[in-house]
Amino acid sequence: MRNLEKYEGVIPAFYACLDENGNVDENGVQALTRYFIDKGVKGIYVNGSSGECIYLTVPERKKVLENVMKANDGSLTVIAHVACNSTEESKELARHAEALGVDAIASIPPIYFKLPEHAIAKYWNDISDAAPNTDFIIYNIPQLAGVALTPGLYAEMRKNPRVIGVKNSSMPVQDIQMFCADGGEDHIVFNGPDEQFISGRLMGAKAGIGGTYGVMPELFLKMDECLKNKDLETARAIQYDVNSIIYKMCSAHGNMYAVIKAILKKNEGLELGTVKAPLAPLCEADMVIVDEAADMICAAKKKYL
Numbered sequence: 001m002r003n004l005e006k007y008e009g010v011i012p013a014f015y016a017c018l019d020e021n022g023n024v025d026e027n028g029v030q031a032l033t034r035y036f037i038d039k040g041v042k043g044i045y046v047n048g049s050s051g052e053c054i055y056l057t058v059p060e061r062k063k064v065l066e067n068v069m070k071a072n073d074g075s076l077t078v079i080a081h082v083a084c085n086s087t088e089e090s091k092e093l094a095r096h097a098e099a100l101g102v103d104a105i106a107s108i109p110p111i112y113f114k115l116p117e118h119a120i121a122k123y124w125n126d127i128s129d130a131a132p133n134t135d136f137i138i139y140n141i142p143q144l145a146g147v148a149l150t151p152g153l154y155a156e157m158r159k160n161p162r163v164i165g166v167k168n169s170s171m172p173v174q175d176i177q178m179f180c181a182d183g184g185e186d187h188i189v190f191n192g193p194d195e196q197f198i199s200g201r202l203m204g205a206k207a208g209i210g211g212t213y214g215v216m217p218e219l220f221l222k223m224d225e226c227l228k229n230k231d232l233e234t235a236r237a238i239q240y241d242v243n244s245i246i247y248k249m250c251s252a253h254g255n256m257y258a259v260i261k262a263i264l265k266k267n268e269g270l271e272l273g274t275v276k277a278p279l280a281p282l283c284e285a286d287m288v289i290v291d292e293a294a295d296m297i298c299a300a301k302k303k304y305l
């Protein structure tokens with residue numbers, strides 16, 4: 001039986017840290033890594049959706065991971081998302097991630113063409129073969145990727161002993177039950193949608209990986225603690241407040257990650273720049289939303305911590 005304890009708990013998605021010219025900023029990456037160490041989260045998920053992976057070049061993604069690994073003192077479990085649409089580039093990132101000593105790599109399916117399952121399995125296994133000593137996590141996000149992980153494809157993938165589980169970002173929490181049942185004790189399921197963190201956990205996800213954890217890690221850690229103590233009422237109250245914060249952050253003209261980075265600057269003094277084109281940066285009017293969301297986060301922390 002595998003020991004998957006290092007993956008259990010709260011795993012924020014890491015953000016693309018940029019300088020004023022929109023290039024990956026080594027200092028920003030290292031500062032954000034130290035911030036997560038200080039907050040006491042279990043690990044980080046680097047270069048995923050929230051890391052704007054789809055809009056970063058291969059060298060930029062390498063630079064992010066290299067600086068994460070430089071700043072990590074070993075206390076954070078590191079999962080590197082390595083998928084690009086091309087198998088070759090994904091393999092290059094997988095090799096690079098293994099050489100840097102990450103705990104696991106993860107991958108979405110190939111996007112745009114709706115490929116048959118045998119082609120998706122081949123893509124994932126080719127990537128995994130490029131990091132033969134590293135755990136592999138399947139990233140299921142059908143609403144964005146255009147294809148869903150089916151029980152049949154998951155069964156096929158579990159023939160690869162490096163596959164340790166699924167990061168499930170589909171909206172039905174029921175899917176989490178299905179992947180937990182299919183994978184059994186030797187595999188792990190990560191909750192994807194932050195808006196249903198507690199529901200996913202109750203359905204069997206032993207961990208969560210999320211795009212909004214980073215702007216309010218304390219609130220997710222507190223929900224995690226409430227779940228452990230079976231204090232479901234408080235867990236639900238926090239979840240409701242967290243969801244109001246997420247809706248607020250999604251209401252700007254600019255992209256949610258631009259809002260998040262502006263909040264991290266205001267609340268935590270982190271300089272992470274804006275977002276990569278074609279994601280929209282903030283406009284002047286968005287600053288009201290940034291201020292409101294930042295205040296909501298402070299208020300919720302005061303209420304529950």
Ligand SMILES: CC(=O)N[C@H](C=O)[C@@H](O)[C@H](O)[C@H](O)CO
Nearest residue numbers: 049169192193194195210211212
């Ligand atoms: C679709 C998407 O990006 N999902 C992320 C990962 O599962 C979530 O963490 C969201 O960022 C979060 O739930 C906010 O909507």
Ligand SMILES: CC(=O)C(=O)O
Nearest residue numbers: 013048049050210211
């Ligand atoms: C969890 C998430 O949002 C990501 O893939 O970065």
